[in-house]
Amino acid sequence: MNVGYFFRTGMLVMAAQCAVALLGIISLRVYTSLVTPTVFGETNLILSALGLGLQLFVAGFTAAQLRFHTESEALGQADAFTRDTLRLALRSVTLLVVLLLIVLSALGALGIRHYSPVAVVAGIVWLFAMTVRNVFIGRLQALRQQRFSAGLQCLEAVLLLAATYVALRVTASLTAFMLGQALAMGAVVVLLLVTQPAARAAFRHLQGSTGGFGAKAWAYGAPFAPMSVLTWFANLGDRYMLGALLGAGAAGRYIAPFSIASRGMVLGNSALTDVFRPVLFDAENRRDARAARKAFRLWLLASLLVSFAGVLVVYFLGTWIAGWLLAPEYRLGAVSIMLWVSVGYTVAGLTQIVECRLMSFGHTGRLLLPMALGALANLVFSVLLIRSNGIIGAAQATCASFVFQSLATVAFLVHAQVRRPTASAEESTIEAASIS
Numbered sequence: 001m002n003v004g005y006f007f008r009t010g011m012l013v014m015a016a017q018c019a020v021a022l023l024g025i026i027s028l029r030v031y032t033s034l035v036t037p038t039v040f041g042e043t044n045l046i047l048s049a050l051g052l053g054l055q056l057f058v059a060g061f062t063a064a065q066l067r068f069h070t071e072s073e074a075l076g077q078a079d080a081f082t083r084d085t086l087r088l089a090l091r092s093v094t095l096l097v098v099l100l101l102i103v104l105s106a107l108g109a110l111g112i113r114h115y116s117p118v119a120v121v122a123g124i125v126w127l128f129a130m131t132v133r134n135v136f137i138g139r140l141q142a143l144r145q146q147r148f149s150a151g152l153q154c155l156e157a158v159l160l161l162a163a164t165y166v167a168l169r170v171t172a173s174l175t176a177f178m179l180g181q182a183l184a185m186g187a188v189v190v191l192l193l194v195t196q197p198a199a200r201a202a203f204r205h206l207q208g209s210t211g212g213f214g215a216k217a218w219a220y221g222a223p224f225a226p227m228s229v230l231t232w233f234a235n236l237g238d239r240y241m242l243g244a245l246l247g248a249g250a251a252g253r254y255i256a257p258f259s260i261a262s263r264g265m266v267l268g269n270s271a272l273t274d275v276f277r278p279v280l281f282d283a284e285n286r287r288d289a290r291a292a293r294k295a296f297r298l299w300l301l302a303s304l305l306v307s308f309a310g311v312l313v314v315y316f317l318g319t320w321i322a323g324w325l326l327a328p329e330y331r332l333g334a335v336s337i338m339l340w341v342s343v344g345y346t347v348a349g350l351t352q353i354v355e356c357r358l359m360s361f362g363h364t365g366r367l368l369l370p371m372a373l374g375a376l377a378n379l380v381f382s383v384l385l386i387r388s389n390g391i392i393g394a395a396q397a398t399c400a401s402f403v404f405q406s407l408a409t410v411a412f413l414v415h416a417q418v419r420r421p422t423a424s425a426e427e428s429t430i431e432a433a434s435i436s
Contacts, residue, residue, distance in 0.1 A: 025325055144389060257338050354410055
């Protein structure tokens with residue numbers, strides 16, 4: 001393992017992720033200055049729900065892509081595997097769009113909720129654009145092309161801010177917010193098609209198939225459908241519970257400081273994931289257990305150091321951060337929310353590393369039970385703590401549920417490591433969706 005490579009790549013990716021985080025935080029200041037907490041809260045709840053659909057229908061394919069790309073590359077089938085992933089992902093998101101239109105038609109017919117046609121089209125464009133973007137970002141990461149991937153993500157953050165700002169300046173509405181997000185992601189897809197020959201080739205030959213790798217993607221990725229639902233509830237159930245109990249305005253006042261704290265923590269750990277996950281998976285593909293263990297341990301240590309630094313920043317500078325980055329009506333309770341969320345996401349970052357270690361064993365199904373426990377804990381803690389502590393209780397619920405889920409995930413990793421020496425080669429590669 002090349003320590004110099006880790007340092008150089010890690011610094012590059014970290015710098016890019018810091019730039020993305022900074023742009024995201026600037027975006028929050030812009031958005032909260034332009035729209036009311038109700039509009040901000042409702043738009044974020046919608047985008048989060050669309051994100052859930054994306055994870056439910058697409059995440060399994062992109063997860064398999066990350067896990068098996070180097071294996072397909074060794075067999076000279078990397079481009080075909082990317083094409084398989086894209087084809088399956090687009091078919092799945094098309095099904096999602098059909099179901100979404102059915103649900104929206106039913107809500108409109110019943111008089112429960114009606115969205116403008118422009119907002120609906122924007123949401124559909126966002127779903128397709130994000131699907132294409134995720135497939136090709138996954139390819140770049142699997143190939144360890146972190147330099148281009150990091151630059152693309154920085155440009156993406158700039159486009160999101162610019163397009164949404166222009167749209168909200170025209171009219172500070174939910175429809176404008178959705179339209180700005182969709183236009184930005186569409187521009188990212190165009191950029192990928194212009195700069196990546198593999199992206200253009202994949203679209204030209206979508207009907208081709210590698211056969212075996214497609215089957216492997218289904219086998220490995222199937223557990224990611226329920227996992228994505230459970231992850232969504234574990235990470236976002238608190239804001240929906242808050243919206244249900246206290247209204248969209250309260251959700252908006254909660255989401256803004258939550259996003260500041262979580263964005264920095266998540267992006268810091270995402271940078272480490274971009275560096276360490278391909279190395280971990282590649283080591284397992286090569287059956288190099290020693291290299292895999294070393295990557296796992298270094299990843300844990302790096303995540304702990306980065307996350308601890310983030311908590312200290314919030315603890316000492318929280319009041320200043322809230323004053324500068326949030327409009328006045330979003331500041332009440334913001335520092336407490338940010339502190340609880342930063343601690344929670346420290347735990348969540350470590351848990352994600354343990355989850356990736358289990359996935360490197362092929363034990364994707366074993367993540368279901370810890371995730372189910374985390375999702376259930378978030379909902380239960382949210383009901384109890386929101387009723388007693390308001391929006392701060394939602395942040396406390398997030399932190400408590402992450403700790404609960406982490407303990408369960410570590411227990412499953414220990415169990416998997418104890419059993420692994422006697423597991424067969426086939427069992428070490430892919431495990432069916434089982435939680436027993």
